[in-house]
Amino acid sequence: MSYAVKEIFLTLQGEGMQAGRRAVFLRFAGCNLWSGREADRAAAQCRFCDTDFVGTDGENGGRYQADALAQQVATLWGEGDRPLVVITGGEPMLQLDTALIDALHARGFEVAMESNGTLAAAPGLDWVCISPKAGTEVVQRAGDELKLVWPQEGLDPEALLGWDFRNFLIQPMDCADGEAAIRASIGYVMAHPRWRLSLQTHKLLGLP
Numbered sequence: 001m002s003y004a005v006k007e008i009f010l011t012l013q014g015e016g017m018q019a020g021r022r023a024v025f026l027r028f029a030g031c032n033l034w035s036g037r038e039a040d041r042a043a044a045q046c047r048f049c050d051t052d053f054v055g056t057d058g059e060n061g062g063r064y065q066a067d068a069l070a071q072q073v074a075t076l077w078g079e080g081d082r083p084l085v086v087i088t089g090g091e092p093m094l095q096l097d098t099a100l101i102d103a104l105h106a107r108g109f110e111v112a113m114e115s116n117g118t119l120a121a122a123p124g125l126d127w128v129c130i131s132p133k134a135g136t137e138v139v140q141r142a143g144d145e146l147k148l149v150w151p152q153e154g155l156d157p158e159a160l161l162g163w164d165f166r167n168f169l170i171q172p173m174d175c176a177d178g179e180a181a182i183r184a185s186i187g188y189v190m191a192h193p194r195w196r197l198s199l200q201t202h203k204l205l206g207l208p
Contacts, residue, residue: 005028005062006029006090008024008027016167018084025085026087028094029055031116033118048149051090069100088114093122101125102124112125113129115130116132128144129143132146143165145169146163148171151184169195169196171200172199
């Protein structure tokens with residue numbers, strides 16, 4: 001299989017339970033909830049996405065076979081214990097498969113994946129993060145981390161607590177009124193302590 005990759009880069013994980021951990025980010029091109037074009041945003045199922053996942057023109061972007069892609073990830077990691085790759089998008093489960101997971105495992109990587117949950121996660125992943133979007137049918141209702149971007153009309157966080165996740169996170173939406181989103185997220189967690197606040201610390205630090 002040939003994978004369409006937007007970009008690959010070494011950074012620190014900025015969000016969620018593994019925030020602050022050194023990681024290689026592998027961003028696939030394409031998503032099933034939005035084309036990525038601003039002209040289509042108003043009609044998209046997800047209208048608040050803050051990520052460029054269109055095309056293969058980013059850092060180390062292109063088309064790869066599984067072994068070559070895993071080797072590129074390993075080259076970017078370089079030296080260091082506990083190698084971690086975070087596979088994201090767009091929607092990574094449009095492309096991610098066991099061939100790539102096996103190739104990354106063969107190079108010693110822990111393989112994490114961040115998805116909107118509308119497609120089932122591939123078997124063999126070490127960390128599954130699902131970020132549900134209002135108005136979509138989430139089929140992947142189990143994993144390590146549920147990360148809810150907040151506020152979202154049409155989603156009841158308490159209804160998600162019946163899903164099989166080890167961690168439930170509320171993350172302020174990156175939007176025009178970001179301060180209000182932060183206040184709403186803090187207020188929700190303070191009133192509902194099964195949830196934990198997640199911040200996009202990479203943006204605060206100026207990291208990609």
